[in-house]
Amino acid sequence: NAGVTQTPKFQVLKTGQSMTLQCAQDMNHEYMSWYRQDPGMGLRLIHYSVGAGITDQGEVPNGYNVSRSTTEDFPLRLLSAAPSQTSVYFCASSYIAPSSTDTQYFGPGTRLTVL
Amino acid sequence: SQQGEEDPQALSIQEGENATMNCSYKTSINNLQWYRQNSGRGLVHLILIRSNEREKHSGRLRVTLDTSKKSSSLLITASRAADTASYFCATDRGTSYGKLTFGQGTILTVHP
Numbered sequence: 001n002a003g004v005t006q007t008p009k010f011q012v013l014k015t016g017q018s019m020t021l022q023c024a025q026d027m028n029h030e031y032m033s034w035y036r037q038d039p040g041m042g043l044r045l046i047h048y049s050v051g052a053g054i055t056d057q058g059e060v061p062n063g064y065n066v067s068r069s070t071t072e073d074f075p076l077r078l079l080s081a082a083p084s085q086t087s088v089y090f091c092a093s094s095y096i097a098p099s100s101t102d103t104q105y106f107g108p109g110t111r112l113t114v115l
Numbered sequence: 116s117q118q119g120e121e122d123p124q125a126l127s128i129q130e131g132e133n134a135t136m137n138c139s140y141k142t143s144i145n146n147l148q149w150y151r152q153n154s155g156r157g158l159v160h161l162i163l164i165r166s167n168e169r170e171k172h173s174g175r176l177r178v179t180l181d182t183s184k185k186s187s188s189l190l191i192t193a194s195r196a197a198d199t200a201s202y203f204c205a206t207d208r209g210t211s212y213g214k215l216t217f218g219q220g221t222i223l224t225v226h227p
Contacts, residue, residue, distance in 0.1 A: 004157075035217075040219060041219055042203055042205075042216075042217030042218045042219050042220055043158070043203070043205075043217040044217070045214055045215065045216075048214070058214060059214075059216075090157055090158070092157075092158075103160040103163075104160055104215075105160075106157030106158045106159070107157050108156060108157050109155075109156070109157055
């Protein structure tokens with residue numbers, strides 16, 4: 001199994017540009033989520049999905065969109081990039097919600113810089 | 116503000132010593148989890164402790180939970196250079212499906 005994969009690993013955008021961060025998992029996990037990690041801060045939840053066709057907002061959803069058309073993929077869209085969105089983005093998945101005893105698996109991250 | 120806050124922010128020790136990291140939180144929780152993050156990598160789940168548990172062990176890891184003080188500690192015994200990483204606690208408040216709240220982390224450096 002490849003686990004959780006994320007592309008790209010690095011990205012530089014100009015203010016106002018849009019882009020999609022890709023996330024895929026091959027473990028047949030129902031639960032997937034996106035976090036951002038800023039220097040000196042822990043991870044903050046952006047959006048999450050409990051299954052195909054079902055998504056919900058996390059702690060910091062503004063400026064981001066998600067969709068979940070398949071169990072495997074959970075892309076994160078930046079609609080109009082802003083310097084405040086400069087961060088490292090992590091995708092994670094688990095069989096069921098991480099609020100249970102289930103382990104959450106993290107991808108390697110995408111380092112995004114918005115100029 | 117962060118639900119979980121780790122203490123200390125940074126810890127530097129020699130190989131073979133024990134490392135203790137603390138996490139405090141503000142509201143009641145369902146469970147508390149500890150994660151490790153090596154530099155430039157994603158997080159790796161270490162251990163989960165439920166609100167009705169007081170202590171849990173996994174290899175060289177020992178986690179305690181004191182719900183009356185709203186705090187948890189992670190002890191790594193006989194540390195190794197490979198334990199050098201950032202360690203985060205994450206709390207599940209049980210009110211929102213699947214929403215974990217992460218602390219700011221403790222940076223642990225183990226010198227050979």
